[in-house]
Amino acid sequence: MNPVSTRRNFRSFRSEMTAFDDDDASRSLRSLADYERAALPTMSPEARSYIEGGAADEITLGDNVAAWARLALRPRVLVGPAACDLRVQLLGATRAHPILVAPTAFQQLAHPDGEIAIAQAAAATDTLMCVSTLASSGPAAVAQAVPDHPRWFQLYVFVDRGITHELIRSAADHGYEALVVTVDRPVLGLREREWRSDVRNVSRRGPSAPAPAAGDPGQGTPPADYSALIDGDLRWSDIERFVAESPLPVLVKGILTAEDAELAIQHGARGIIVSNHGGRQLDTALSGADALAPIADAVAGRIDVLVDGGIRRGTDVVKALALGARAVLVGRPLTWGLALGGARGAQHVLEILLDELRNALVLSGCPRAADLDRNYVTPAPWAR
Numbered sequence: 001m002n003p004v005s006t007r008r009n010f011r012s013f014r015s016e017m018t019a020f021d022d023d024d025a026s027r028s029l030r031s032l033a034d035y036e037r038a039a040l041p042t043m044s045p046e047a048r049s050y051i052e053g054g055a056a057d058e059i060t061l062g063d064n065v066a067a068w069a070r071l072a073l074r075p076r077v078l079v080g081p082a083a084c085d086l087r088v089q090l091l092g093a094t095r096a097h098p099i100l101v102a103p104t105a106f107q108q109l110a111h112p113d114g115e116i117a118i119a120q121a122a123a124a125t126d127t128l129m130c131v132s133t134l135a136s137s138g139p140a141a142v143a144q145a146v147p148d149h150p151r152w153f154q155l156y157v158f159v160d161r162g163i164t165h166e167l168i169r170s171a172a173d174h175g176y177e178a179l180v181v182t183v184d185r186p187v188l189g190l191r192e193r194e195w196r197s198d199v200r201n202v203s204r205r206g207p208s209a210p211a212p213a214a215g216d217p218g219q220g221t222p223p224a225d226y227s228a229l230i231d232g233d234l235r236w237s238d239i240e241r242f243v244a245e246s247p248l249p250v251l252v253k254g255i256l257t258a259e260d261a262e263l264a265i266q267h268g269a270r271g272i273i274v275s276n277h278g279g280r281q282l283d284t285a286l287s288g289a290d291a292l293a294p295i296a297d298a299v300a301g302r303i304d305v306l307v308d309g310g311i312r313r314g315t316d317v318v319k320a321l322a323l324g325a326r327a328v329l330v331g332r333p334l335t336w337g338l339a340l341g342g343a344r345g346a347q348h349v350l351e352i353l354l355d356e357l358r359n360a361l362v363l364s365g366c367p368r369a370a371d372l373d374r375n376y377v378t379p380a381p382w383a384r
């Protein structure tokens with residue numbers, strides 16, 4: 001599939017998305033970078049700026065990817081057969097592999113099926129999905145689409161705590177296994193690319209989204225308008241309250257320091273996600289790759305540590321696990337697959353990443369993902 005040279009809106013591209021050809025994709029789309037190059041020209045400028053944009057000068061956005069390349073692998077040899085075991089433990093349960101779908105808002109920007117298609121792709125690849133509060137399709141709709149597949153719910157805490165508790169209750173009632181509280185958005189980041197492209201005029205969601213419960217007055221409400229509804233005065237005492245009151249285990253997403261990781265443990269979190277919000281909040285903040293090791297050392301196995309940001313290759317996943325993460329979350333690449341081929345495109349992106357992970361584990365001489373440790377990674381000599 002060659003990159004599309006002309007811009008299309010969602011309606012004109014919909015018929016092509018339904019004709020996604022698996023054989024063609026397997027020949028010409030061999031990496032996540034291939035998907036990026038092919039998908040971006042198919043999106044409207046508004047959709048592209050929202051999905052791809054970061055904060056301010058987008059230094060952190062770019063460094064999220066570059067930081068993994070500043071690490072080199074230290075492969076071992078003669079370790080036995082070339083079979084590998086991708087399984088990891090998360091929140092006390094065995095997961096098929098260490099890749100999760102990151103919570104990403106407004107997926108109908110990329111494809112009319114939005115999060116439903118992503119959920120189907122996740123189910124087809126045994127990938128745990130984390131559903132965003134600001135999903136185009138709400139937690140109930142996603143659960144109904146893939147009722148038997150594990151999923152977590154990402155929570156933005158609203159000023160109206162009654163709405164927040166209703167979202168938590170709905171997630172629990174619909175079989176979500178964990179609550180992921182995002183804590184790095186007290187205000188919206190300086191997303192200049194979005195401002196320049198007038199994202200405000202893009203209609204973002206279907207009728208099943210949870211946003212109407214938060215007081216959304218009409219269709220097409222942009223992300224900036226939700227900021228007034230999200231509580232900018234969240235404290236550690238709130239995390240402790242969620243831990244005490246929620247029927248679901250709580251993870252804290254948006255940690256970049258060992259100090260905050262320790263506070264998360266003290267206030268009862270079962271896990272943390274090392275994250276800078278995809279480079280969309282505070283520009284020049286640390287990348288996940290650079291923040292991960294000190295945090296993992298401080299946590300010392302007491303709770304689960306995950307990381308997101310810039311994962312583009314199976315080798316990146318190996319490096320993250322070697323630095324101390326139990327799992328990684330992937331967001332933007334799934335949107336590229338979604339834009340090109342709906343559920344099948346997103347599934348193919350996950351399949352590529354999983355195939356690369358298997359290859360990287362075998363060639364690193366560590367056939368069990370759970371056995372990776374700091375001995376398998378070192379600062380790259382080419383990055384000095």
